[in-house]
Amino acid sequence: MQEKEAQGQVCQWCLSEIIWDEEVGPETHCPHCDSELGGYRSVQVGLDPNGEREENDDAEEEWQEEEEGPDTSWMNDENGFRGGNRSMLAAEGAIQRIIGEQLEAPECPACREYMMETGTQKIGGDNYRPNEPQAIGISVLPNPYTVHLYVCPSCYHTASFLSLSDREEMVNRLEAHS
Numbered sequence: 001m002q003e004k005e006a007q008g009q010v011c012q013w014c015l016s017e018i019i020w021d022e023e024v025g026p027e028t029h030c031p032h033c034d035s036e037l038g039g040y041r042s043v044q045v046g047l048d049p050n051g052e053r054e055e056n057d058d059a060e061e062e063w064q065e066e067e068e069g070p071d072t073s074w075m076n077d078e079n080g081f082r083g084g085n086r087s088m089l090a091a092e093g094a095i096q097r098i099i100g101e102q103l104e105a106p107e108c109p110a111c112r113e114y115m116m117e118t119g120t121q122k123i124g125g126d127n128y129r130p131n132e133p134q135a136i137g138i139s140v141l142p143n144p145y146t147v148h149l150y151v152c153p154s155c156y157h158t159a160s161f162l163s164l165s166d167r168e169e170m171v172n173r174l175e176a177h178s
Contacts, residue, residue: 108152136177
């Protein structure tokens with residue numbers, strides 16, 4: 001009879017008795033309500049079948065750890081709690097100030113963080129041969145044109161965007177030949 005009781009279990013969610021097959025073993029999910037059984041969601045009272053309290057060494061160890069204070073060993077390694085290091089955490093304030101000062105703050109296409117503007121680059125000159133579509137007869141962009149370079153402080157993806165003045169020039173060129 002005790003062997004049969006050991007093979008039974010009660011679902012803590014729907015309170016249904018679950019009897020498992022000896023060959024298969026205990027269930028991981030309740031067959032009645034499909035809730036997860038056992039694990040961190042279970043509460044163990046610590047009573048033996050006679051109703052007496054069992055000694056719980058784990059609870060005593062947790063109590064001793066609480067008296068010693070929280071575990072701060074993660075602060076000494078370079079990985080930290082976010083997978084970054086101390087210097088990156090310290091740089092976050094500066095990154096936020098830089099992004100706050102920018103005229104535009106595009107989102108990184110890879111991780112959706114805001115990107116920092118790192119500078120501008122002039123493209124064109126004698127080595128640049130612009131495409132002149134037959135539909136309008138002139139190049140879409142002026143020669144030279146300027147792009148703003150951005151870098152993501154989280155994943156280091158880079159991107160470039162046409163400057164505001166060259167955007168306006170591109171629209172004017174397309175509008176004039178529409």
